[in-house]
Amino acid sequence: MIPGGYFGRALVVDVEGAGATGVPFELDERVLRAYLGGVGLGTWLLHRLTEPRYDPLGPEAPLVFVFSPLVGTPLTTSAKFAVVAKSPLTELLTDALASSQFAISGKLTGHDAIAIRGRADVLSVLMIGPDGVRLEPAPELAGLPAAETETSVRERFGRGWRTAAIGPAGERGVRYATISHDGRHAGRGGLGAVLGAKNIKAVLVKAATRVEVTDPPAVMAAAKDLRERSFGPATKKYRELGTLANLLAFNAVSTLPTRNFTAATFEGAPRLAAEELHEMRGVARNSCASCSIGCEHIYSRKGGGSQRMEYENVFALGPMCGVSDPDDVFAASARCDELGIDTISAGGTIAWAMECAERGLIDAPWLRFGDGPALLRALDMIGAREPGLGELLAQGSRHAAQVVGGGSIDFAPQVKGLELPGYEPRTLQSMALGLAVNSRGADHNRSGAYEADLSGELDRLDGGEAHVHAAIGTEDRAAVMDSMILCKFLRGVFTDPFTEWAALLTPVTGWEVGADELRATARRIVLAKRVFNLREGATAADDRLPARMLETPLELGSGRVATLTAARLATMVGGYYAARGLDAAGDADPNDLDDLLLHL
Known part of the structure; x- marks a missing residue:
């Protein structure tokens, strides 16, 4: 039985040549429960759909749009989609989120995810809707910004389609090109270059069905409460x-x-x-x-x-x-x-x-x-x-x-x-660790450890064991929010996050989810990302910051200096490995691999 909020399938689309074909890819309930949706499910799909050490800009490289069980519900901030792929900038896993009506229409094509492979013969748009998939040549869109592309395809195909598009940088393979919809961007890691390498200027989706939740009155009550908060x-x-x-x-x-x-x-x-x-x-x-x-x-x-x-x-x-x-x-x-x-x-x-x-x-x-x-x-x-x-x-x-x-x-x-984003690691040392170990690279959305640094509860200039636990906590919370999917700007309204998130999932899906299960889910998603990166050639040596941050003290004025040494960061990284159940080389424990591979 398919749980509420899901369709139990992804769509794998091949755009090789002059046409497009779409093949359903069944998603077992245990996979959905183990990885939820969004970034978690996208990571699982990359494991399943790829061979090790593949070219992120090659035709075989999948670009995956992933939705979640909450998309299409009245829960505030839930109209978000994830885009997951191997990054041409980092050569590792990358994911990005964007909020828009594309998320709702994309899910209501009848799929929990849409994976795109291949390369079209000419610059084209990919259309996924009630009549299936098709590829439409669109050479006239070459060089247009994403916003103008959206306007052009709306005029050509009608207003019922929702569009995610790339600008000229994505067409030209700039390794940090974005994918955009309605002025919002799946921005980091070069996802626009991955789509551009497929000769796809835009992906158009149109709703074809509806998705049911298990307990509609309870979902409406939860939505009213969350909106008020x-x-x-x-x-x-x-x-x-x-x-x-x-x-x-x-x-x-x-x-x-x-x-x-x-x-x-x-x-x-x-x-x-x-x-x-x-x-x-x-x-x-x-x-x-x-x-x-x-x-x-x-x-x-x-x-x-x-x-x-x-x-x-x-x-x-x-x-x-x-x-x-x-x-x-x-x-x-x-x-x-x-x-x-x-x-x-x-x-x-x-x-x-x-x-x-x-x-x-x-x-x-x-x-x-x-x-x-x-x-x-x-x-x-x-x-x-x-x-x-x-x-x-x-x-x-x-x-x-x-x-x-x-x-x-x-x-x-x-x-x-x-x-790196706009956070100075030498004066935010929980964040320094979060930036160093993050699977996406230097990132503030998958590891918001700056929250702990700025809370006043830690010495932000002297990283240690407490900073390790703070970084892990923010990483786990981000993993769940990015997979359910909910906006990070809501994080402050939850006083007991895992319990409250479980209470949102239950009336949607019908699962009796608890806080402990969601904590285990968060850890599984974080480890699945790391295992993918290890598969693609990452090592513990990558879990570090630029030499400038580790060798040059930062003058703060009035004789104060902020220092983050390589030794201090290495100690925190080692503490992170231990707390995550990784070995000294940052590799996953075989028992964790058994859990991951059971679902993979």
Whole structure:
């Protein structure tokens, strides 16, 4: 019997050549219960659908859109989908989430996941709807931004289709290209390049059926309660100022990465702060599909138009590159959206290049910290993969540093090839561990350990055993939220998260789920990601931070210094391995493999 909230099948689509075929892939209930959906189920599918050491940009490489049992229910923030693949940037597993109506329509094609393989002969759109799957040539879409692609396919095929599309950077194989829908992005790890390598400009989905839940009245009651809680103090920051409210707060506690992590405070921060922008430029507030929080804040742009701004894109294109003019940062963020590239990787890679230019390691005297027009010029070169510097930077900072040499890998701001988000590891040492061991690479959404650092309950400048447990706790909670799927901005409304999440799952699925089972599920998902990466060549040596963070103390002013040594990080990594049941080399225990492989 299929549990509520599921269809019990994925769809594997082959787009090789001039047509498309779709084959159902049955999903056993024990697999669904073991991995839930979203990132968890996507990880399981990658294990099942691939052979070791495959090319992430090869035709055989699957790109998987994954839904969850909560998608399509009235539970707030549940209209989200995951995209899972092997990253062309890191050569390891990557996953990204986006909120939109695409999630609902995609699930209501009658599938819990859609995996795409092959390569079309010409640039095409893939359509999945009531009449099955088909491939439509669309060479006229070449070079269009994702937003214009959505408009074009809507005019051609009708308004009933929901679209996930790539920009020109995805077509050209920029290794941190994004997949977008309705201005929201599955951003990290180069998923847009994976879709582009299949010669697919867009995936269109249309609802064909409905999905049942086990106890509709109980689901409605849970949805009403969760919606009411979503208006409470735990989400106030997001409603009032959005994530950009973090900018001044992080600057005040010396954890705002500046000029490629050479400093942790930025003198230009007030010009970019949410408080300033809200007063001078705020024009609207918006919500994702099926969301009651409304965290999206829209600001006016110089010369007309508007732009959605978040902490991470402002950090990466502002302080990280030393740029303080909000018009330049707004324009750079808009350019990233048009090209379809991840703002964090773009900003981190350009900041690395700025430092290289100042050191004389690359011949680009025009590329300097604080130069907004230079930032825009570099983005255009990346998006076009312009021979020389554009081609180099389109590969990401790790690969570029390996090409340039000169010790530049020591200050390339990446872990496992993924550029660091806006958190200074030397002043947030739980987060330092979370960034080092995360399966996706340097990431703040799969390991939100900065919460523990900023809670006041730990010494954030002196990492130790307590920081290990804090990092594991945030990683486990993220694994469940990203698989159910629920928005992270709701995390503060749950006082007993695993128990409360289990109470949401039960009326949807009919399973008598408890907190302990969900904790075991979280651990299983985290280990399944790690085992995939080990299969693809990752080792314990990858669980580290750039040398700059481990060898250069950070001056905090007033004679204070923040230091994170290689030895301290290694001790925390060892503690993480032990607590996760891994051996000293970071490999999974055979008993854990038995549990994973039972489901794999």
